[in-house]
Amino acid sequence: MTTTTETAGGIQVVKPTVASYIRDYFARVRGGDLGTLPAVLGLLVLVLIFGTARSETFLSALNFANLFNQSAQIVFIAMGLVFVLLLGEIDLSAGFASGVCGAVMAILLTTHGLPWYVAIPAAMATGIVIGLVLGVLVAKLGIPSFVVTLAAFLGFQGVLLTLLEGGKNISITDEFVKSLNNGTLSVRDSWIFAVIGVAGFAAAQLFRWRGRVSRNLVAEPFGIVVARIAGVALLAFSATYVLTLERAVNKAITSLKGTPIVVPIIVVFLVIWTFVLARTTYGRHVYAVGGNTEAARRAGIPVDRIRISVFVICSFMASIGGILVVSRQSSVDPNTGGSNILLYSVGAAVIGGTSLFGGKGKIIYAVIGGAVIIVIENGMTLLGLNSGVKFIFTGLVLLAAASVDALARRRAAATGS
């Protein structure tokens, strides 16, 4: 069955075919390397359940577009958390950090009357400073991240209350900020975005494939590359089709169609961080420190600096999550970024397939996990279930995801793969 081929230096390696590639994939899954498979399967099952039970509402274009707006904050915090989790650390303060950053933006916009292009960077800078403080405390003082960020969780809750002077609600009126997580692209722009996105993905895949083939290195079978591009194209174009349908409740008053503006924002950050993790030295070092800190140290990697940097990235992403949630609510209150936001975000990263033990995870996992969380939240609301049931169910899903992670790890240790 297996044929070999020659690669760099004349080493004999197994030549991959479409069939062997698929076999390998299932072998890896059986060996405990599940990746994001459980999350994708879970998502399909949930969509099927909610789609059958509430096909009118759950499967409507309006609800589909809503899912993106609802999930933005969680997805952004989860993307940042992936970096922290890759090092086997945790950031429990990311939820309230996003609230504090959102409040900073709202206060600058309203109380100080500053324009959005000052307020938004200020909120992001706040996030970076928060991350720097957390990172230094963890990396340089050696306090466990669980304790540092638990303290910060309490602290930022207080900071938020103080910023809002004991709990008043600040409403924003800035149209640009409000459009970020409420507005939509025009139908034409929606399609342009979809086409550019798919073309960019295809170009990157084909370029890499050709580069490897031209240097006589073992490349993925071409069929797999084509299938992957076709899959992404199918997803992007069908989503764009649904999003460009008329979804206004009352068409006579106003028309509502087009991809939510938040979608390109999510995609841009997804692409940037995926690139950073997979294609740069920094990303490689993050995985190395998460996989074996001592090996990383001996390889001359500045472990402390990497540790600080992931907290900076996490809090920075939380600040964008904060900006987007303030945009969505058009206001900020003492509970922005509070209640279950942080737990949902950690849940999203873990359900997506990021390992709590460090060293394993991708940015896309945060997006897929975020989708699972928000589909549960949204679908169960549409089913008319109360919050109690929702929390119990979400808790069970998170527990299931963490068990999958732990079991996969044991399985990997047992099979040595």
Place this chain on the structure above:
Amino acid sequence: MAATPLLELRGIDKSFGPVQVLHDVGLSVYPGEVTALVGDNGAGKSTLVKCISGIYSIDAGTVTFEGREVTVHNPRDAAALGIEVVYQDLALCDNLDIVQNMFLGREKKHGIVLDEATMEEMAGETLRSLSVRTVKSLRQLVSSLSGGQRQTVAIAKAVLWNSRVVILDEPTAALGVAQTAQVLELVRRLADNGLGVVLISHNMNDVFAVSDRIAALYLGRMAAQVKAADVTHSQVVELITGGRSGNLGLPPERPSDFIDITPGEVK
């Protein structure tokens, strides 16, 4: 046989607080030879290696590399000289693949982007030079490799950088019979390629199988450095356990030899 040592240590002293671990240790590593560094637990083998590789600083003594006196402050200095250490616990990242591990900390780049193709080519050529002919894939995760394969990757990582001296800390400790033979063959090949190899081992069979010279440490002192052909198995064991064997090794013990290695007391 090469006349001048590639790496020569003279009069190395090292203390941790009041505990002196190394006393006036000398060691010569010749190109194209395997020098076995033997000694009982606590004899100071690991400390000596860490002094060579720059993890510990030395208190006294000189390090000469290719006839020049050098100072090694950190592992980077050692790597710059061409001294690489393969540690017992391998220092590989399970979640990275073979190529990623071999280039860890010294990745090749195109601008800011990792140059995976060049790294993969270099990794392939290095493995080939070590006569590794078949792997499933160069992109296999290290977690899926056997102990012997991991050791091979760790050694390949050390020789990738045109290193001159490779120090192997117990490379066969955790391996089965067949894998041990493979790794020893690899160790011999490194020396045959002209490198200076230091092999730390507890296993006398391994030591006699591949080494040209044997250096025995005894309680922080270099008991003897001899040619492997000139000594017998039992003489080496005596050097390890008693510090001397016949007219080889340290002079008979004086009580003062032991005082300074006891915590809390000063000579």
